[in-house]
Amino acid sequence: MSQTAIMAGAAPETGTGTAVEPRGPRPKPFFTPRKIIIYSVLILFSFYFLFPLYVMIATSFKTMPEIRFGNIFALPQQINFDAWVRAWTSVCTGLTCEGLSPGFWNSVKITIPSTIVSIFIAAVNGYALVNWRFKGSEIFFAILIFGSFIPYQVFLYPLVMITRELRIFGTLQAVILVHTIFGMPILTLLFRNYFASLPQELFKAARVDGAGFWRIFFEIMLPMSLPIFVVALILQVTGIWNDFLFGVVFAGTQNYPMTVQLNNIVNSAQGSPEYNVNMAATVLTGLVPLIIYFVSGKLFVRGVAAGAVKG
Amino acid sequence: MQHSVSIRDLSLNFGSVKVLETLNLDIEQGEFIVLLGPSGCGKSTLLNCIAGLLDVSAGQIFIGGKNVTWMEPKDRGIGMVFQSYALYPQMTVERNLSFGLRVSGMKKDEIERRVARAAEILQIEPLLGRKPANLSGGQRQRVAIGRALVRDVDVFLFDEPLSNLDAKLRSDLRVEIKRLHQRLKNTMIYVTHDQIEALTLADRIAIMKNGVIQQLADPHTIYNKPVNLYVAGFIGSPSMNFIEGTLDGSSFTAEDGTVIPVATYDFADKAKATGKAVLGVRPEHILLGDDAAKMPYSLEVEIEIVEPMGSDTLAWTTIAGRPVTFRAASDVHLEAGQKLVVGFDPARGSFFSSETTNRL
Ligand SMILES: Nc1ncnc2c1ncn2[C@@H]1O[C@H](COP(=O)(O)OP(=O)(O)O)[C@@H](O)[C@H]1O
Ligand SMILES: [Mg+2]
Numbered sequence: 250m251s252q253t254a255i256m257a258g259a260a261p262e263t264g265t266g267t268a269v270e271p272r273g274p275r276p277k278p279f280f281t282p283r284k285i286i287i288y289s290v291l292i293l294f295s296f297y298f299l300f301p302l303y304v305m306i307a308t309s310f311k312t313m314p315e316i317r318f319g320n321i322f323a324l325p326q327q328i329n330f331d332a333w334v335r336a337w338t339s340v341c342t343g344l345t346c347e348g349l350s351p352g353f354w355n356s357v358k359i360t361i362p363s364t365i366v367s368i369f370i371a372a373v374n375g376y377a378l379v380n381w382r383f384k385g386s387e388i389f390f391a392i393l394i395f396g397s398f399i400p401y402q403v404f405l406y407p408l409v410m411i412t413r414e415l416r417i418f419g420t421l422q423a424v425i426l427v428h429t430i431f432g433m434p435i436l437t438l439l440f441r442n443y444f445a446s447l448p449q450e451l452f453k454a455a456r457v458d459g460a461g462f463w464r465i466f467f468e469i470m471l472p473m474s475l476p477i478f479v480v481a482l483i484l485q486v487t488g489i490w491n492d493f494l495f496g497v498v499f500a501g502t503q504n505y506p507m508t509v510q511l512n513n514i515v516n517s518a519q520g521s522p523e524y525n526v527n528m529a530a531t532v533l534t535g536l537v538p539l540i541i542y543f544v545s546g547k548l549f550v551r552g553v554a555a556g557a558v559k560g
Numbered sequence: 561m562q563h564s565v566s567i568r569d570l571s572l573n574f575g576s577v578k579v580l581e582t583l584n585l586d587i588e589q590g591e592f593i594v595l596l597g598p599s600g601c602g603k604s605t606l607l608n609c610i611a612g613l614l615d616v617s618a619g620q621i622f623i624g625g626k627n628v629t630w631m632e633p634k635d636r637g638i639g640m641v642f643q644s645y646a647l648y649p650q651m652t653v654e655r656n657l658s659f660g661l662r663v664s665g666m667k668k669d670e671i672e673r674r675v676a677r678a679a680e681i682l683q684i685e686p687l688l689g690r691k692p693a694n695l696s697g698g699q700r701q702r703v704a705i706g707r708a709l710v711r712d713v714d715v716f717l718f719d720e721p722l723s724n725l726d727a728k729l730r731s732d733l734r735v736e737i738k739r740l741h742q743r744l745k746n747t748m749i750y751v752t753h754d755q756i757e758a759l760t761l762a763d764r765i766a767i768m769k770n771g772v773i774q775q776l777a778d779p780h781t782i783y784n785k786p787v788n789l790y791v792a793g794f795i796g797s798p799s800m801n802f803i804e805g806t807l808d809g810s811s812f813t814a815e816d817g818t819v820i821p822v823a824t825y826d827f828a829d830k831a832k833a834t835g836k837a838v839l840g841v842r843p844e845h846i847l848l849g850d851d852a853a854k855m856p857y858s859l860e861v862e863i864e865i866v867e868p869m870g871s872d873t874l875a876w877t878t879i880a881g882r883p884v885t886f887r888a889a890s891d892v893h894l895e896a897g898q899k900l901v902v903g904f905d906p907a908r909g910s911f912f913s914s915e916t917t918n919r920l
Contacts, residue, residue, distance in 0.1 A: 450646035450719075453613050454707070458660030459634030468659075472650040 309333060309528035316524050332525035336533060340526050341517060342510040344502070349530055352510035355421075356490055356537070359506055363425045364485040367432035368478065374433070375440025376466055380452045390441065397434030404431075405498065412499060419501030427495045432488070436481055443477040444470065479545050487538040507534045562625045564589045564747040565610065565715060570619035572605055579605045580771045582619070590745045596758040597768035598794075603751040605771075607717050610749065611640050624714055634664070636715075639708025643720040645700040647692040653703050654688040657710050678709040681740070698729045705740070718750040722757065734760060755795055759783065767791050785910065789917040792840045792910055798874060800840040800910075801884040807837040807911065807920070814839075814880035820857045824907035827920055836914035843874065845908045846886035848900060858903025866894050877902070 308316060309332050310325040338348040345351075377383070378390055408427055412418040417426070447470070455465045496506040505513075511534045515527050565587040572580040579602045587593050595603045608614040610621060612633035620629045628636045647656050657678060661671045679685045682702045692700055701721055708716055721737070722730045738761055741748055752758055758765050759779045766776045767790075775787045786792035792800050805814035812820045820839065827833045852858045865876040873888045879902075886902060888894055911920040 448644050448646060450642040450644045451648065453608070453611075454640065454642060454646040454704075455648070455659075456613060457611060457633045457638065457640045458707070458711075459632075459663045460659070464663065469648055 305528045305532055309525050309532060311525055313523065313525060332523070332529040333533070335523075336514070336526045336530040340514055340523070340530065341519070343505075343513040349507060349510055349514070349533055352505060352507035353533070355500070355504050356506040356508070358421055359424050359428070359496070359500070359504075360486055360489045360537075362421075363428035363432070363489050364482065366425065367429040367436055367485055368481045370429065371433055371436030371481070372440045372471075372474070372478070373466065374437040375442075375444050376470055377462075378437070378441045379444040380449075380465070381462065390437075393434050393437055397438070401431065401494065405494075409498065418499065419504075421500065421504050423499040423501075424495055424504070424506075427499050428489050428492070431495075432485055436485070439481060439484075440474075440477060443474060447473060475548075479548050483541060483545055486541045490537050562589070563587060563622070564591065564624060565749065566620075566622040567606075567610070568620040568622070570606075570609060570621065571617045572602075572609055572614065573617045578771065580609070583771070583773060585766065585773065585776070587747055587749065590747055592741050592748045592750065592761055592763045594758040594762035594765045595749065595751045595768055596755060596765050596794075597753065599753055601768045602771035603753075603768055604719050606768075607640075607719050607749065607751050610636075610715075611638055611717055612636050634660075637713045638715045638717055639711045639713045640717040641701070641704045641708050641719065641721045643723050645692070645697075645704045645724070647700055647703055647707075649692050651691070652688065653684065653690055653692070653695070653706075656692065656703055657688075657706050660707065660711055674710045674712065678706040681709065681743070682706050697725050698733060701725065701733060702736075705737075709744075714746060716746050716748045718748065720752055721750075723752070723754070730757075737761065755797065759795075767794060769794075784908075785919070786840075787919050789838060789840075789912045792912065796842055798843050798885050800842050801846075801879075801882070803839045803841070803880050803882050803884075804914065805837065805839065805880070807833050807835060809834065812837065812839055812906070812911070814882075816881035818880035820880070820906060822906050822911070824856055824905060825909070825911060826907065827911070829920075832913075833911070833920050837920060838912045838914055838917075839906065839909055840912065841884075841904050841906075841909040843885045844887045846884070846902050846904045848886075848888055848892065848902055852901045852903035855903030855905050857906060858901055860899055860901050863894055863896055863898045863900070866896055 304321060307323070307325055308321070310328050310330070311319070312329055312331070315326060336348060337350050339346055340348050342349065342352060374393075378386055408430075409418065412423040412426065415423075417423045451469060452465060455469050460468065490506075491508060492506070493508045493512065496504075497509050500506065500509075511530050514530050515522075563586045565585075567583060567585040570580055570583045571578070583606065585593075595606060597603055605614065609616050610623075612628065612631060616629060620627060622628065623636050623638065633640075647653075648659060651659065654675060657675045658671050661674060675688075676685075679688060682705060684699065684702050684706060687695060687699055687703070692703070695703065701724075704721070718737075722733055725733065734757055737748075737750075741761075750757075750761060759782075762779055764776060764778050765782050767774045767782065769790055775782060775791045777785075782791065783795055786795060789802075793802070803814050803820075805812050805818075805820075807822070810821065810823055812822050814820065822833075846852075847855060859879065861877040861879060863875050863877055867874040867876075868890065870890065872890050873892065873894055874885055875888060875894050876883060876885050878884065894900075912918060913920055
């Protein structure tokens with residue numbers, strides 16, 4: 250009885266008796282040349298990017314003597330927040346010595362309105378360009394795109410004159426205006442392409458239902474556009490937060506954004522350079538784009554996934 | 561008699577591309593009109609013009625006797641159903657149905673009454689709380705029809721509403737649309753490239769080609785008396801058999817010399833029935849065996865290919881040097897190489913002038 254059971258369970262005879270009969274999923278060995286190459290390249294690149302970050306963070310927790318006599322790659326002997334506190338509250342940023350915090354709030358005051366205004370206008374632009382073709386809309390779009398290829402520097406002086414004429418030169422409004430203008434081409438392109446990818450019939454259905462320009466925009470288009478808004482948000486917040494040029498030119502001394510103040514700290518000629526404070530200040534300045542990226546990156550993936558289920 | 565929808569000399573260009581040219585069409589109250597044509601012939605464009613979603617380049621559109629040429633879509637008294645359903649994805653079915661009514665500022669209880677009625681007619685009451693993403697294709701299209709229904713309009717416009725559905729659902733929903741029309745008795749303009757939908761649904765079919773209506777007639781006339789070669793070839797599946805040759809008074813001589821008597825054929829104008837022509841015969845009008853022998857024209861042929869279709873069988877052979885198909889009942893045994901007598905009455909066929917391609 251048991252004899253026959255064993256016989257039945259045995260593999261069918263193969264020619265040599267040693268080869269495995271292929272059956273089920275194909276075995277996937279982990280160490281293939283392909284995988285080894287991919288992983289080595291990935292690890293190499295992550296070192297390349299993470300190493301400076303490591304040095305910065307490690308240094309910011311060290312004391313000055315430790316930096317002077319120790320190895321730049323060594324871990325701090327103990328975690329010391331003095332440099333961070335000093336960077337935030339009392340390091341000299343040019344004429345004043347109040348740390349980076351005023352710059353942080355300036356950057357917030359610049360970034361929030363610029364982001365909101367530019368994204369809103371670009372979204373309406375993109376929507377109008379796709380769905381409400383007006384006479385010359387193609388030309389309008391072509392000019393806008395062409396505008397994005399002209400280097401910033403060309404516009405700089407004319408914009409200084411314009412903001413001066415508008416009597417807002419050296420104020421927050423001026424930087425906000427400039428950021429909004431320069432965000433327009435790329436954001437409009439982004440939104441135009443996104444809205445063009447939505448089914449045209451949806452718009453037509455809403456027209457037949459009697460909805461007008463704004464109603465369709467707010468009630469039909471916006472709820473379907475979360476993913477592209479997140480993309481625009483990441484683009485604008487990081488771009489505007491990291492901006493140096495427009496801040497230094499248009500904001501005026503009392504409104505300098507964080508990046509300009511950081512530059513003033515790091516390039517300060519007085520005294521010996523406080524590397525730990527510089528490092529802490531740099532990480533602080535980079536923190537906002539980093540957080541935005543992590544938070545909305547997740548949102549972004551969720552948004553894309555939700556958008557994939559088309560109604 | 562006032563027409564429900566009248567289209568007068570309508571033209572539409574996209575830039576320099578002329579899609580519709582001086583098109584005229586009158587549709588009666590309560591009529592089910594199907595616009596039928598291959599993809600790209602301008603059916604959707606015409607429908608969008610009627611809906612007011614496209615500005616016409618020239619001409620006029622009347623709906624219910626009113627000139628609506630410059631009116632907004634919402635003021636035209638139309639409801640529209642799209643191929644892609646075009647449901648608002650973030651709204652529930654109930655809010656999809658009521659969106660247009662809410663936009664128009666209608667009273668809440670009236671909105672509820674209309675949504676409930678539409679949901680009842682289309683049997684989508686259990687779905688009212690769901691989002692479109694959680695509906696099947698057939699359910700989505702029902703909701704889309706409901707959205708037109710709640711508007712309580714005189715004219716329904718359908719743009720290939722069944723094309724995204726699978727074959728089974730398509731035939732189910734087709735019957736439902738027909739039932740809906742019988743119940744509501746609205747004017748319906750229905751665009752499709754599917755001739756079965758057109759033949760089964762329409763009171764009248766308008767066959768379009770390159771933005772021009774080729775023939776506007778009831779399905780029977782379209783099928784049996786196509787006005788030109790294009791319509792003849794477009795309608796019917798398997799398509800009509802064509803034999804080229806020359807007409808002279810009482811007979812038709814095919815290119816290979818075969819002579820077919822035409823005495824029984826009812827020419828529109830006997831005097832003009834001469835010269836190069838094309839004879840069209842539908843596969844089901846070619847008969848077999850004893851029936852064939854009684855026909856004005858019959859001959860013995862050899863079967864080349866047999867295609868059993870379930871309900872009947874399609875066979876391929878050669879007549880007058882041309883490949884010809886004919887239908888046989890499924891219980892008739894046919895096989896390749898078999899010889900048998902087939903025949904037809906030219907009176908049930910169609911003659912077209914080779915020169916103008918028009919019916920003779
Ligand atoms: N917005 C547009 N711009 C330019 N050409 C268009 C546009 N819409 C449609 N067309 C052209 O008009 C013709 C008719 O299109 P359409 O009415 O959609 O055809 P159908 O619905 O019969 O398939 C096509 O050749 C198409 O390329
Ligand atoms: Mg179409």
